[in-house]
Amino acid sequence: MQNNKRVVVGLLVLVVAIMIIVGVQRADAPAPVTVPETADVVEETAEVSEVAVTGEDVAYFPESKGFYARPEAPGVYPGVVMIHENRGLREEIKQAARELAAEGYHVLAVDLYKGTVMETQEEARAYSSQYDKAVGVANMRAAADFLRAEGATKLASLGWCFGGAESLALSTSGEALDATVIYYGRLTTDTSQLAKLQAPVLGIFGDQDQVVPVDSVTTFEAAVKDLGVPIAVHMYEGVGHAFANPSNPNFAPEETEDAWRKTLAFLESHLR
Numbered sequence: 001m002q003n004n005k006r007v008v009v010g011l012l013v014l015v016v017a018i019m020i021i022v023g024v025q026r027a028d029a030p031a032p033v034t035v036p037e038t039a040d041v042v043e044e045t046a047e048v049s050e051v052a053v054t055g056e057d058v059a060y061f062p063e064s065k066g067f068y069a070r071p072e073a074p075g076v077y078p079g080v081v082m083i084h085e086n087r088g089l090r091e092e093i094k095q096a097a098r099e100l101a102a103e104g105y106h107v108l109a110v111d112l113y114k115g116t117v118m119e120t121q122e123e124a125r126a127y128s129s130q131y132d133k134a135v136g137v138a139n140m141r142a143a144a145d146f147l148r149a150e151g152a153t154k155l156a157s158l159g160w161c162f163g164g165a166e167s168l169a170l171s172t173s174g175e176a177l178d179a180t181v182i183y184y185g186r187l188t189t190d191t192s193q194l195a196k197l198q199a200p201v202l203g204i205f206g207d208q209d210q211v212v213p214v215d216s217v218t219t220f221e222a223a224v225k226d227l228g229v230p231i232a233v234h235m236y237e238g239v240g241h242a243f244a245n246p247s248n249p250n251f252a253p254e255e256t257e258d259a260w261r262k263t264l265a266f267l268e269s270h271l272r
Contacts, residue, residue: 053101055094060108061142067094067109069101070150078178078271079152081143082109083159083166085245086124088117092246093160103264105271106152110143112136112166128162133169140170144177154178154271156199158263161185161211161242172196179270181263184212184241187220194223200230202266204259206239206252234262 055069067089071077080100084093089111097109112131118124144155156179159167164185171180172188177199184205188194201224205217217233224231236255242248244256 051102051104053098055098055101058108058146060110060146061139063114064111064139065115066111066143066146067097068146068150069094069097069107069109071101071104075104076151076153077104077106078154078156078267079106079108079144079147079150080267081140081147081155081157081167081170082107083140083157083163083170084109084112085160085242086121086128086162087119088113088115088124090117090247100158103267105267106147106150108143108147110140112139124162136166137169137173140166141173141175144170144175156181156267156271158267159183159185160244168201171199171201179267181266183244183259184209186212187216189216189219189223191223191227194227194229197224197227197229200266200270201232202263203231203233204236204244204263205233206236206241206243206250206255208238208240211241232262232266234259 052072053069054072055067057065058068059065082093082097082100084090089109093109097107101107113127116127118127140157147155155175155177157167157170157175157177158181159165160183162185164182165187166185167180167182168185168187171177172193174196179202180197180199181202182204203217203221205212205214207214214235217235221231221233236243236252236259239252239255240250243250243252244259245251246256
C-alpha cells in the first residue's frame, strides 16, 4: 500500500515538473508575429489589374448594328474590327469582343448579316450564298472609320471562318490596317489581290480542316511571303474546322487557348 502511495506521489511530482518546464518554454518563446493580410492585398491588386469593360450595340452602317466593346478607363487604345463566323453576330462573338477589349482595345464586332442570326449550318449556308461581298467590304470599312472616330490609334482585322475570309477581304480592300488575323477562313492565292496586302498576317488553322485544307494554307503562305509581307501561320494538329468555336462540335479548348495567346501576342506586337 505504501509502495502504491509512493508511485502516485512520484507521478504527481513528474507532472508538476513537466508543467513548469513547458511554462518556462512558453514564456521564453517569441511573441507571435503579426502577418500582413496578404490575401486582402492580393485581391485588391487583382481588382486593380482587371480592366473594366463596357459594351453596347451601335449603328455604324445602314441596316447594321455592331457590338462595340472598350475599356471603361479613358485612354488611347488600338482598335480591332472583329468579324463573325457564318451564323451571324452571335453571343460568343460578343463575348470574344469583351475579352479582347479587356486587353486594352476598342473592338467593334461587325454585323454583316443585317441582324440575322442563325443556329444551324444549313441556315447559314443558305443565307451566306446571298451575301454581297462588295457591301460587306463597305460595312467593314465603315467599322474601321467608326473605330478611328472613337480614337483608335492603330487598327487590325480579326475573324473566324466566314469572318476569317472577310478579314482577309478587308485587308486587301485598300483599307489601312496594321495587322490581319485569319482563323480558318477561305483563302485566295490571286497575287493581284494579295499584292494589296500591307499589314502583317497571322493565320490560325487545323490540319484536319476539310473546308480550308492544308495545301491551300501552304500555297497562301508561300504567296504572301513572295510578296514580302510578314506572315505567321500556326497549323494545329488533330483539329478540324471551327475548332475555336465553343458552339461547334469540333471545339478544341486547349488549342483555342493557345491560339488566343498567339493572337494577343501578335496584336500586341503590331498595334502597340
